[in-house]
Amino acid sequence: MIQSRLCRVLVGVLGVVVVFAIFTGCARLKSTGTDSSQEPGTEAIAGPDTPEPLYYDFEDVLVPLELKVNKGKSFVYSAPGFKAGIVSLSGRVEMESLISFFENNMTKDNWRLMSMFKSPHTLMFFNKPNRSCIISITEGKFSTDVEIWVAPTLEENEAKLLK
Numbered sequence: 001m002i003q004s005r006l007c008r009v010l011v012g013v014l015g016v017v018v019v020f021a022i023f024t025g026c027a028r029l030k031s032t033g034t035d036s037s038q039e040p041g042t043e044a045i046a047g048p049d050t051p052e053p054l055y056y057d058f059e060d061v062l063v064p065l066e067l068k069v070n071k072g073k074s075f076v077y078s079a080p081g082f083k084a085g086i087v088s089l090s091g092r093v094e095m096e097s098l099i100s101f102f103e104n105n106m107t108k109d110n111w112r113l114m115s116m117f118k119s120p121h122t123l124m125f126f127n128k129p130n131r132s133c134i135i136s137i138t139e140g141k142f143s144t145d146v147e148i149w150v151a152p153t154l155e156e157n158e159a160k161l162l163k
Contacts, residue, residue, distance in 0.1 A: 053105065057087055058150050060109040061133060064101055067091040067146055082152070089146045095122060095139040098146065102135050127153070 053062045057076040073088035102124055103113060111126040111133060126133040134149040 053101075057085070058083060058133075058148065060111070060128075061087075061148055061150065062105040062109065063087075063089060063146075063148070064091070064093060064098070066093045067144075073147075084151045085149075087148045089148070090143045092142070093144050095137055095144060098137050098144065099124070106133070106135075 053064050057074075057078075067089035068091055070088040070090055074086055076083060076085035076087065099116075099118070099122060106113065106124075106126050111128050114125040114127050116125065117123045120139060122137040124135040124137070126135070130153055132151055132153050134147075136145075136147040136149070138145045
């Protein structure tokens, strides 16, 4: 009777230790250097010791390294001199730091912040000549989801034709 209780306590403690080891071990597995298996079409920009943000499908929308592309939810249309579509990403990043990241880096790439709705589902609207970008940020319990929508904008003459 005492041995079965002792066995249960030891199994419980061992289980907690294993779970703790798994979570702390996974944090160490993350690469800190440059990854040679980086996806084609991405460029890294930053110093040698800092996590490097990347340009994925859109050459003027910088994305933090902590966000990984969800290919099943992404769609990008490319033609000569033209790209539009949705890039879906997720990762363990705080919403406020993502908002600051996009505010700072989109400005550096000549985007102008037009408006923003801050809530548990934040929307940021950016514009530049002939293009618009919407960044949707949704913070979940275990990860943050980001969608980057880029589309062409109509010029005044083209918009009048559609009326």
